[in-house]
Amino acid sequence: xxxxxxxxxxxxxxxxxxxxxxxxxxxxxxxxxxxxxxxxxxxxxxxxxxxxxxxxxxxxxxxxxxxxxxxxxxxxxxxxxxxxxxxxxxxxxxxxxxxxxxxxxxxxxxxxxxxxxxxxxxxxxxxxxxxxxxxxxxxxxxxxxxxxxxxxxxxxxxxxxxxxxxxxxxxxxxxxxxxxxxxxxxxxxxxxxxxxxxxxxxxxxxxxxxxxxxxxxxxxxxxxxxxxxxxxxxxxxxxxxxxxxxxxxxxxxxxxxxxxxxxxxxxxxxxxxxxxxxxxxxxxxxxxxxxxxxxxxxxxxxxxxxxxxxxxxxxxxxxxxxxxxxxxxxxxxxxxxxxxxxxxxxxxxxxxxxxxxxxxxxxxxxxxxxxxxxxxxxxxxxxxxxxxxxxxxx
Numbered sequence: 001x002x003x004x005x006x007x008x009x010x011x012x013x014x015x016x017x018x019x020x021x022x023x024x025x026x027x028x029x030x031x032x033x034x035x036x037x038x039x040x041x042x043x044x045x046x047x048x049x050x051x052x053x054x055x056x057x058x059x060x061x062x063x064x065x066x067x068x069x070x071x072x073x074x075x076x077x078x079x080x081x082x083x084x085x086x087x088x089x090x091x092x093x094x095x096x097x098x099x100x101x102x103x104x105x106x107x108x109x110x111x112x113x114x115x116x117x118x119x120x121x122x123x124x125x126x127x128x129x130x131x132x133x134x135x136x137x138x139x140x141x142x143x144x145x146x147x148x149x150x151x152x153x154x155x156x157x158x159x160x161x162x163x164x165x166x167x168x169x170x171x172x173x174x175x176x177x178x179x180x181x182x183x184x185x186x187x188x189x190x191x192x193x194x195x196x197x198x199x200x201x202x203x204x205x206x207x208x209x210x211x212x213x214x215x216x217x218x219x220x221x222x223x224x225x226x227x228x229x230x231x232x233x234x235x236x237x238x239x240x241x242x243x244x245x246x247x248x249x250x251x252x253x254x255x256x257x258x259x260x261x262x263x264x265x266x267x268x269x270x271x272x273x274x275x276x277x278x279x280x281x282x283x284x285x286x287x288x289x290x291x292x293x294x295x296x297x298x299x300x301x302x303x304x305x306x307x308x309x310x311x312x313x314x315x316x317x318x319x320x321x322x323x324x325x326x327x328x329x330x331x332x333x334x335x336x337x338x339x340x341x342x343x344x345x346x347x348x349x350x351x352x353x354x355x356x357x358x359x360x361x362x363x364x365x366x367x368x369x370x371x372x373x374x375x376x377x378x379x380x381x382x383x384x385x386x387x388x389x390x391x392x393x394x
Contacts, residue, residue, distance in 0.1 A: 001130050003063060003157045004097045005137020006144065007070070009244065011086060012218055013142060013237055014150050020079070022215050026362025027083055029214060031091035033358050036351030039098040040344050053172055059099030060165040066092040067158035071151050098351060101130070102344050121259045123328050128256030128320075135248025142241020146234045194333040194391055195342050198276075199349035201387035202326055205280070206350050208380035209319060210357025212287070216365040216373035217312065218244065224300045243309060247316050254320035259328075261321065269332060270393035276325045280385035283318045286311060288378035294371035308370075322384075329391070 011028055020028075046055055070089045073082065144153035190196060218240050226236035259265070262275060290311040297304045326346075334342035357380075364372040 001097070001134040002137040002140065003067065003161050004093065005134035005245075005248065006141030006153070006157060007067070007090075007093060007137075009138045009141030009241055010145050010150060010153055011090065012215075013145055013222075013240070015082075015086070016219060016222060017233060020083075021362075022219055022365045023362040024079075024083060025219070026215050026358055028086050029090060029358045030355070031087040032094035033351055033355030035091040035094035036098045037348055037355060039095045040102060040346075040348035040351050042344070053103075055099045056103040056172075057165070057169065059096045059101075059103065060161065060168060061096075062092055062099070063096035064158050064162050064165065066090075066096060067154050067161065071154045071158070073150075094351075098347060102347055104130075121264070123331060124256050124259050124324050128252040128254070128258075128324070130252065131255060131320075132249045132252030135245045135250075135252060137245075138248060139241045139245035142237045142244075146237045190342055190345055192333060192342070195330065195346065197387050197390040198326060198329055198333065199346050201276070201280070201384045201391075202346060202349045203353040203356065204380040204387065205319075205322060205326070205384040206353030207357035207360065208283075208287070208353075208377040208384065210354050211360045211364060211377050211380065212312075212370065212373040213244075213361070214358045215361040216370045217308070219365065220300075220370040221305075224305055247312060250313060251316045251320045251323075254317045255324040255327075258321050258324035262325070264328075268393070272325060273329065273391045273393045276322070276329060276391060277385050277388040279318060279322045279325065280381060280388050283315065283322060284378055284381045284385060286315045286318065286378075287374040287381065290315075291371045291374035291378065294369070294374065 008029075012025060015025060015028060066089050069092070070086070073085060077085070141153070144156070148156070221240050221243065222236050225239050226232045262272065264272065290308060293304060293307055293311075330343060330346045331339070360376055361373060364376050368375075
């Protein structure tokens with residue numbers, strides 16, 4: 001997750017300085033998100049057939065290969081060739097990240113203690129720490145780009161990740177499923193209404209985040225913070241990377257805290273199911289208010305930048321509670337026999353939401369600036385609340 005976050009910032013900021021438009025920047029991440037949709041749809045079946053450890057090893061190894069390939073990017077290539085090449089490498093990186101994530105999340109269902117609230121606590125801990133590490137990756141990527149340049153940064157990350165893969169192979173715990181040869185691909189599609197409605201809610205929830213997160217806010221802040229000089233660019237990189245890191249680390253910290261906030265140890269599952277809709281409704285107003293502020297301001301201003309930073313941190317905290325509830329509920333709704341299938345399908349929906357948000361991020365920023373990005377996010381969170389309202393306690 002550290003290299004995944006760092007690579008995103010490296011690619012976004014590096015190609016923005018080369019003159020790529022918001023839509024072209026969004027294209028760089030399209031195959032990454034498409035790969036996530038396909039990978040998560042297939043990964044549950046692959047893990048069920050070949051075992052969780054095989055998908056985890058494959059994810060880490062593929063990320064090393066993707067980083068080494070990206071280091072071969074030649075500045076002399078045309079924009080079209082560069083976009084196609086980076087899209088392909090980002091696609092491989094997306095496959096790698098989702099193989100590793102699905103494996104880790106599925107293992108929690110099998111290894112977490114059975115006491116009330118135990119599953120929620122472990123899901124929240126894993127998810128929160130994952131996102132905190134990814135947040136550090138955003139800061140790392142921006143810092144490495146400013147200090148070391150693009151190629152040395154990518155090669156350094158590949159070397160570190162190769163060492164991590166070796167450590168994981170040597171220290172992997174026993175007891176995880178080794179797979180069953182009779183697993184059928186059609187089993188990936190769930191007949192459980194709760195799994196399907198929760199997946200629908202996940203699509204629009206994560207679309208609502210990425211519609212401003214992927215392109216809109218970073219490019220808006222770059223325009224506000226950089227004066228176009230080399231020193232100004234470096235300062236903007238650090239500030240943007242710091243904001244993205246703080247936002248993601250806060251998001252991860254609140255996810256880890258969510259079970260205590262929601263009193264998961266004492267509340268029945270029916271309350272937590274209802275809470276999924278309530279927290280989505282609470283989130284809806286935040287991006288709509290921020291969009292109204294941007295439209296009212298008319299032009300960038302210091303007070304508006306402060307308001308956006310504060311408002312997006314509030315969005316991140318409430319979003320984290322929504323996300324943590326979803327991550328718990330998918331494991332609560334599934335069974336041990338179907339866990340990799342249902343988790344894979346659910347994270348396929350997660351990737352579909354990121355894909356939708358990525359496409360809309362470049363498009364809405366080009367058509368209506370950051371205000372349209374934020375307004376679109378508000379509409380999408382409202383749709384997530386409607387889908388969450390269809391969930392029923394078992």
